[in-house]
Amino acid sequence: MTSMTASLVTAASEVHVPVVAPTEADGVFSLLWLVIALPLASAAILLLGGRRTDSWGHWLGVAAPAASFVLSCVLLAALMGRDEGERQVGQHLYTWIDTGRFEVGMDLLYDPLSALFMLLITGVGGLIHLYSVGYMAHDARRRRFFGYLNLFVAAMLMLVMSANYLGLFLGWEGVGLASYLLISFWQHKPTAAAAGVKAFVMNRVGDLGMSLAIMLMFVSFGTTAFAGISEAAGNASEDRMTIIGLLLLLGACGKSAQVPLQAWLLDAMEGPTPVSALIHAATMVTAGVYLIVRSNFVFEYAPTAQTVVVIVGTVTLLWGAVIGCAKDDIKKALAGSTMSQIGYMHLAAGLGVVGYPFAIFHLLTHGFFKANMFLGAGSVMHAMNDDVDMRHYGALQKMVPVTFLTFAMGYLAIIGFPGFSGFWSKDKIIEAAWADNWVIGLCALLGAGITAFYMTRLMLLTFFTKKRWADDVHPHESPAVMTGPLVVLAALSVLGGVLLAGDWIVDWLTPVVGHAEHHELFVPPIVFSGIVVAVVAVGVAVAWLVFQVPDEIPREAPQDVSFATKAARADIYMDDINDTLVVQPTGALVKGLAVFDRTVVDGLVEGGSATTGGFANVFRRVQNGFVRSYALSVFGGALLVVLALLAVNFA
């Protein structure tokens, strides 16, 4: 049945879009649910167990994702042992919503794509948990922190392992909630609480797109399962698929901090640094890329939506890079870079079958090197009494040698130094982009140059140049429990490129996303790589000339700077744009309605004196005739209702 429909689809369209048709889980695959259940159970124990678990709680928190990681490895080995056509495994846990005719199951899907994500989440996640044991050692609420982290891991695993959109949405909301809890973890800082709220609200805008997309798919196909939708997607009209695709993209933009919903990511850096590494660099923010690659059966039938994905990715990659150039806060500079790198991934995902594997490849390598650098930044902050301003650093390479060396590996990887993981993955994306459209390719190439510039700036300001820290700061290397994960992640940053050896990752993902022939470039690939490396070298050289050679960086950021720098420092005024376009009009509307509705005099009703100004006194007089005005509004409403009914019918 399935194969027949699949062949029909193939005949109807030029592209071959693989249909999701998992086989029932058996053998070792029946343990699939444990991967989610372990961190979830650990989160429950840590959050509900109270103070009794304080002494050993953090080790349980580390053990749960570690166990999930081992299990994911075993599962991966089992999956590799299967034929290419059978690499999709489904597991039905229980029926979530069932009304006889309408059924949504808690179903899991294990295929090459989710396998890679599980390894990333549990592997990198486990290392970050380990690092946090040291990083949060002096925090009285460490146990709770680990509870939230475990909760996040469980939700993220749910997101990538669900076999239908509703389950994905559950994980999607779950990671949002965990991220919100963790951003505002240091709630005593008002900025942290505000950042948490901002992240939550902006993500809700994205979630709106997600929920509408799911609703529309349900109405169109009668199911929310990947299997059902991928089977029937070819029969739907292109317009409808375009709308679904754009709505999914809105969801992806919110979660992955893409323009225009990117503003929350920089503020999210208020959270503890391991959170920034785990959630706001390696895993959660890449959920948007996962969503688009997973929904390949939607996007392949919606070329317009794909174009929009490419544009959003390109704009964001430049946007994030420009912000990264101007930030003095080391974490915010890295956050700008994260935004930019995810822009690369979206760009690749928008290119279709050619780009999907490279989007995932870059996602994995980025997960390694960015987690590495965030944890490295955390280690530097640890050494500098939690100061985040790079203008107060300088000449730290001798003080924190391990952190410096591991950070350097991440640095070389992100700028795309030949041989390092980032070189392979970014190069492939720029190449594919160029083959698709030279304007996009040029933007991606320019982005690589800017990346080299701002990362070199970060590197120089932190580890080289003159010492600028105050005398009462005594930089020291972090304990082994923190440097250990750094070393592992540094190794992965260097070696991540092996995934591309023999086109392994492309072949591995073929059962999920299909296979496409690569387009020819105007020059041989080796020459093209040379061009990319040359652009990167220019970026590095410029940064060297600007920062290292004069070596006169003031401790305070100078204010008489060019407009471009000011704009970049202010996140290209996105907060102001949001404020002017959305927040202020809404606020004015609310105020107007509130005045109309007498809520201003709430204080009077309560006998409170806070609002008893002259303004409120005016309204007290209005209040006397209140039932009358309510009755008037009822009457007006009734009149409207009747007239509207009549007008509609006799117009």
Next chain:
Amino acid sequence: MNEVPDFVKPSIEYAELWPLLLIFGAACAGVLVEAFLPRKLRYPVQALMSIAAVVVAFVGVILIALDLPEIEDGAGRGILAAEGAIAVDGPTVFLWGLILALAFAGILLFAERQLEGGVSAFAGQAAAIPGTEAERQASTRGLDHTEVFPLMLFAVGGMMLFPASNDLLTLFVALEVLSLPLYLLCGLARRRRLLSQEAALKYFLLGAFSSGFFLYGLALVYGYAGTMDFGGINDAIANSTGNHALLLTGIGLLSVGLLFKVGAAPFQAWTPDVYQGAPTAVTAFMAAATKVAAFGALLRLFYVAFGNERWNWSPLLWALAILSMVVGVILAVAQTDVKRMLAYSSVAHTGFLLTGVLGLRATGDITPGQITSTQAVLFYLVTYGFLTIGSFAVVSLVRDASGEVTNLKRWAGLGKESPVVAGIFALFLLGLAGIPLTSGFTGKWAVFSAAMSAGAWPVVVAAALSSVVAAFFYIRVIVLMYFTEPAPGEAPAVTMPSVLTATAIAMGVGVTVLLGVLPGPVLEMAANAGEFIR
């Protein structure tokens, strides 16, 4: 002799109607208890009798639900009782069960005496003018009004009759029977009595005003169809006899009366004042159960009597649903009082429920696998009812020396003061916001997909947008409770309730979690309720 037709004795189907009659009977018995029992005995007798009546009636409803006969074409189950005045069908028994369950929680809240230090939340002597010697005396003698129990049972009886009414007159009688006791109950607060009495008077005047519209609409529809019977009106519309303008005006005016009761914009003006002024136990019960009863009646009236006219009324409901959601969420954002915030949130929820109502389609258009609008609305009512009663019950726990503290500023830092209460309230707020794994998510999902399948996507888009804004103000309260330091000397205090309020809150928590994780059985129950019979 034989010109005079035989007098036919009207038959009453006691086997199907006895839960309804039991509630009314218990209410009458409660009046006698007030008259004849010594003051000391009244509280325990009234409370126990009310609880017993509600529990027995609930069991009765289950038994009746289990053997409702199928009607001929298999489209529904049930009978027309009391000469066609009352329809006991699937949706009716579903709503009966729900109303009785909410009433059970409501009685527990009414009977709570620990929060006020040994007396109930109701006035010692309602007739005493606030601030006089008489009031002071009533208060020092520890009096309270136990009439609240029979009053509530009358309201419950009216609420049960409301969605079961199968003709316009019964509908009107039920509307009044449920409303009058509620007006009284609203004015009986022990604290802040002026505010409470003002609320009661406003509610009464506006309620009477809207009843006038309702009655006028009733007359016009009768003028069009020549019958009060829902089935008869449906036939008249199908045969399109009479003056169409008369019918449309009638529908408009009837809907004003019902939309006033459910608190849809632009008829929502009373809700914040009344919800705020009424004793919190009354607000909890009223907000939950009235909405259930009134939406049941609205569904039956629009689906059974005016089903053939739906192309004409659904645009109106589109507009009102969007308006209710927008007005509700926007004004809720501006509130500084937790009861007013919940009141505006209930206006928004009315909009979400209307989104489900306008998902009506002909049975033939519904493909297998789709949620019918009746099912969606019934399910949403379950989720909403328990969320509301639970959250107001929590509000009654946060107090200081002068009674409940409803100013949101004073809720800052509640998470530290009482993690359990703050946690429960946070759960209810997440449920109201519709976050997955709470009942609110499943409910919203159900009504949205019903409306979406009926092609009402603009409403669904508006609804989804409103939920974004709504999430903002619900989450803001959570932030306030957990992440904000209280002003010095203004730390909130939580009074430990007795087992009564605790049980009511536990019911809310249980339903919220259960319907979020395993909504299947209740969704199926709502599906099995089938369609309204004619």
